[in-house]
Amino acid sequence: MRRTLFALILIGLVVAALGIYLTRPRLDGPQVLDGLTGDAAAGALVFTAAGCASCHMAEGATGDDKLVLTGGQRFPSPFGTFTAPNISMDPEHGIGGWRALDLWNALHHGTSPEGQHLYPAFPYASYVRMTPQQVVDLHAYIRTLPADPTPSTPHDLGFPFNIRASLGGWKLLYLRAGWVMDGDLTPEETRGRVIVEALAHCAECHSPRDPLGGSKTGADWLTGAPNPAGRGTFPDLTPPELDWSTGDLVEYFTSGFTPEYDSAGGHMAHVVDNLAALPETDRTAVAAYLKRLPLTE
Amino acid sequence: MPKFRAPLLSLAGAAVAIAVFAGPGAAQDVPAAVKARQSQMQLYAFNLGTLGAMAKGEAEYDAEAAQGAADNLVALTSLAAGPMWAPGTDDMSIDGTRTLATMWDNFPDVMAKGTALAEAAGGMAAAAGTDLASLQAAMGPLGGACSACHKAYRAPE
Numbered sequence: 001m002r003r004t005l006f007a008l009i010l011i012g013l014v015v016a017a018l019g020i021y022l023t024r025p026r027l028d029g030p031q032v033l034d035g036l037t038g039d040a041a042a043g044a045l046v047f048t049a050a051g052c053a054s055c056h057m058a059e060g061a062t063g064d065d066k067l068v069l070t071g072g073q074r075f076p077s078p079f080g081t082f083t084a085p086n087i088s089m090d091p092e093h094g095i096g097g098w099r100a101l102d103l104w105n106a107l108h109h110g111t112s113p114e115g116q117h118l119y120p121a122f123p124y125a126s127y128v129r130m131t132p133q134q135v136v137d138l139h140a141y142i143r144t145l146p147a148d149p150t151p152s153t154p155h156d157l158g159f160p161f162n163i164r165a166s167l168g169g170w171k172l173l174y175l176r177a178g179w180v181m182d183g184d185l186t187p188e189e190t191r192g193r194v195i196v197e198a199l200a201h202c203a204e205c206h207s208p209r210d211p212l213g214g215s216k217t218g219a220d221w222l223t224g225a226p227n228p229a230g231r232g233t234f235p236d237l238t239p240p241e242l243d244w245s246t247g248d249l250v251e252y253f254t255s256g257f258t259p260e261y262d263s264a265g266g267h268m269a270h271v272v273d274n275l276a277a278l279p280e281t282d283r284t285a286v287a288a289y290l291k292r293l294p295l296t297e
Numbered sequence: 298m299p300k301f302r303a304p305l306l307s308l309a310g311a312a313v314a315i316a317v318f319a320g321p322g323a324a325q326d327v328p329a330a331v332k333a334r335q336s337q338m339q340l341y342a343f344n345l346g347t348l349g350a351m352a353k354g355e356a357e358y359d360a361e362a363a364q365g366a367a368d369n370l371v372a373l374t375s376l377a378a379g380p381m382w383a384p385g386t387d388d389m390s391i392d393g394t395r396t397l398a399t400m401w402d403n404f405p406d407v408m409a410k411g412t413a414l415a416e417a418a419g420g421m422a423a424a425a426g427t428d429l430a431s432l433q434a435a436m437g438p439l440g441g442a443c444s445a446c447h448k449a450y451r452a453p454e
Contacts, residue, residue: 060449232453247353255440257349261342263443266453272444276437 023168025111030101033132038140046138048277049199054270055084070148077228080157082121090147100139117167126201128177174214192289205234221295238294249287327393334381344369352436358429367425374415388452400450410446417442
């Protein structure tokens with residue numbers, strides 16, 4: 001009896017240790033970025049396509065103020081309210097002290113330089129698909145942006161979501177570096193996939209989530225979802241539900257006009273601002289990708 | 298008592314008539330000011346449709362039609378807006394609108410956005426009759442000006 005108990009305790013400890021090991025915050029070493037040099041001009045396009053400023057600028061910022069990444073915008077969700085942190089170049093309150101490798105670990109593993117799990121409101125479940133070159137380019141670009149000394153506001157989350165250790169399990173379930181759309185893609189569709197699945201993180205809003213907050217893939221991919229902020233829905237992007245022509249899509253990404261000549265609203269207006277600042281070929285690439293939907297299981 | 302009958306009957310008749318003509322929906326409760334500004338938005342959309350069809354290549358470029366549509370946009374930006382945006386016609390006070398109450402708290406900003414729209418429409422009027430490439434280039438600023446106000450002062454659907 002005592003022996004069985006001892007064995008059970010031992011097994012329990014091993015399972016717990018294994019769990020802690022498997023869900024620990026991951027950090028890559030410098031070799032992942034070996035030999036790469038950042039190009040700030042290319043990084044500016046990564047920055048725009050990834051929509052960094054849309055969430056990290058001050059609420060309602062316009063013009064050059066959009067490049068002051070002071071944080072503070074609030075994002076309500078079923079888990080609580082997330083507040084975007086300061087990611088300006090301030091060494092103390094922002095990320096001015098981050099090396100390219102630190103940025104890589106945040107974008108790719110959702111891990112801070114201190115080895116802490118970051119919340120996936122920061123869409124690393126999409127950014128995980130960024131290439132090392134894109135990350136070093138982005139790092140070179142954000143080094144050119146201003147510093148702002150505004151301290152970050154902590155998130156306001158309920159139990160158990162305020163326990164960061166639980167995020168290791170979430171990552172184990174949902175953090176996947178592979179592409180969702182597979183198979184033979186044209187070069188244009190392939191470029192569209194980089195923007196849709198990695199940089200512009202479209203699925204973060206436009207794919208439904210399961211009860212633990214993981215984006216559903218397969219036939220559910222980009223089929224629309226309720227707004228976690230409580231009001232309205234994010235539309236289904238899969239044809240035939242999305243019946244816009246390629247021309248309609250490109251016009252929407254360029255001017256924000258819908259086929260009815262209403263204009264983009266809410267956070268999509270920011271996305272349109274970003275897409276409009278990319279080369280026209282990128283906008284047609286996104287349209288080409290969307291026209292390949294829906295995915296089959 | 299009998300002498301009240303006629304007025305009572307006509308009152309009852311009026312009540313029935315209101316019930317019948319008002320129908321089941323709340324649409325009849327939408328103030329005229331809201332209907333007027335929504336009509337203005339439809340006129341924008343109609344004229345943008347002429348320009349947008351050309352910009353997308355769905356319709357052949359027609360300088361005269363494009364100029365006419367662009368001039369209409371300019372005319373629409375010049376309408377006196379005050380009465381159509383009467384105080385108390387925000388989405389918290391009445392049904393049938395998505396206009397946020399903050400619009401009435403930020404008058405200088407609303408005016409600045411209105412001026413920006415007039416400038417973008419003027420830009421389109423200067424471009425639309427020139428050639429297709431100019432028209433296409435003017436769509437972006439116009440969309441940005443529309444969106445700026447919708448982003449700030451319109452509730453999501």
